[in-house]
Amino acid sequence: MSLLEVTDLRVRYARQGRLRAALRGEAHDFEAVSGVSFSIEAGQTLGLVGESGSGKSTIARTLIGLKAPASGSIVFDGEEVASASARDWARLRREMSMMWQDPVGSLSPRLTVRSLITEPLRIHGQKADRNEAERLLSLVGLPGEYAARYPHQLSGGQARRVGVARALALDPRLLIADEPTAGLDMSVQGEVLNLLNEVQQRTGVAILVITHNLNLVRHVTDRMAIMYLGRFVEEGPTGRIFEHPRHPYTKALLCANPEPDPDARGERVELSGEVPSPVNRPSGCDFHPRCPWARDACKVNEPDWQTEGDRGHRCMFPL
Numbered sequence: 001m002s003l004l005e006v007t008d009l010r011v012r013y014a015r016q017g018r019l020r021a022a023l024r025g026e027a028h029d030f031e032a033v034s035g036v037s038f039s040i041e042a043g044q045t046l047g048l049v050g051e052s053g054s055g056k057s058t059i060a061r062t063l064i065g066l067k068a069p070a071s072g073s074i075v076f077d078g079e080e081v082a083s084a085s086a087r088d089w090a091r092l093r094r095e096m097s098m099m100w101q102d103p104v105g106s107l108s109p110r111l112t113v114r115s116l117i118t119e120p121l122r123i124h125g126q127k128a129d130r131n132e133a134e135r136l137l138s139l140v141g142l143p144g145e146y147a148a149r150y151p152h153q154l155s156g157g158q159a160r161r162v163g164v165a166r167a168l169a170l171d172p173r174l175l176i177a178d179e180p181t182a183g184l185d186m187s188v189q190g191e192v193l194n195l196l197n198e199v200q201q202r203t204g205v206a207i208l209v210i211t212h213n214l215n216l217v218r219h220v221t222d223r224m225a226i227m228y229l230g231r232f233v234e235e236g237p238t239g240r241i242f243e244h245p246r247h248p249y250t251k252a253l254l255c256a257n258p259e260p261d262p263d264a265r266g267e268r269v270e271l272s273g274e275v276p277s278p279v280n281r282p283s284g285c286d287f288h289p290r291c292p293w294a295r296d297a298c299k300v301n302e303p304d305w306q307t308e309g310d311r312g313h314r315c316m317f318p319l
């Protein structure tokens with residue numbers, strides 16, 4: 001059994017201008033996540049990539065109970081999360097930890113690093129002694145004396161380390177990291193990337209990384225999923241997708257990577273045009289308005305999953 005198993009997840013938001021939409025007889029909400037299924041094994045890392053607005057953060061918010069799914073199932077360690085009571089959630093929140101973008105910048109500048117990293121323990125009614133702060137700091141490669149520092153005394157890379165320490169305070173089994181390298185320069189990004197790998201080796205935590213950063217995905221994840229307009233278009237082992245991307249959108253994303261993979265094969269695909277809105281989905285295949293290989297059939301036929309080889313690599317293709 002996987003640690004996390006998500007099946008046919010659908011998440012809806014209210015539309016802007018709901019009243020006008022209602023008067024025109026249109027739906028008052030839209031699907032931001034539209035039938036997504038995936039699983040994460042204990043101790044493994046899954047990367048979720050896709051342009052802004054594709055629904056990545058919505059999946060994360062739904063996993064940790066900040067947004068209710070419209071339908072579908074989320075099973076964490078054998079337990080259906082959708083039917084969890086408030087008491088179950090108190091436990092689930094310890095086991096699934098979220099590391100937000102800029103995790104320290106968003107916290108109080110008046111708290112010391114010690115208070116910041118041990119705060120989750122206090123919130124959950126656990127004792128947070130000096131040893132605990134030191135244990136967490138050493139887990140993320142910072143010397144114990146950093147406990148007395150304030151956020152403004154930290155470099156960008158140190159701040160991310162503190163963010164990771166805070167997210168690991170309750171010994172979670174799943175860490176959800178939303179854009180862990182956003183806003184950092186290249187050398188510090190490398191530092192964060194190594195940190196996530198090290199932390200995983202030391203603690204065995206499973207990680208879901210949400211990012212635009214393909215280098216992060218390449219170096220940190222075991223598997224990756226590419227999202228477009230609220231749906232997965234391709235999923236599989238990371239190395240295999242980088243070497244043999246199948247979906248035209250995946251190919252375009254890999255070509256647009258500022259640090260392309262020197263081993264990558266296959267044709268260049270340029271991505272043009274804006275991501276359409278999930279409020280007004282294109283007919284047929286979501287990607288057809290931007291796809292260089294679109295045929296007339298793609299405007300009509302819904303694509304479906306096709307398996308690529310035997311390592312759980314699958315891709316959405318038009319029928």
Ligand SMILES: Nc1ncnc2c1ncn2[C@@H]1O[C@H](COP(=O)(O)OP(=O)(O)OP(=O)(O)O)[C@@H](O)[C@H]1O
Binds near residue numbers: 050052056058059
């Ligand atoms: N609270 C909200 N109310 C209404 N619509 C929302 C809300 N949050 C997100 N959306 C919409 O849902 C869709 C998915 O957004 P989401 O933030 O999940 O995408 P994302 O891939 O995480 O983007 P980013 O990389 O910019 O964070 C977008 O069309 C977005 O405008």
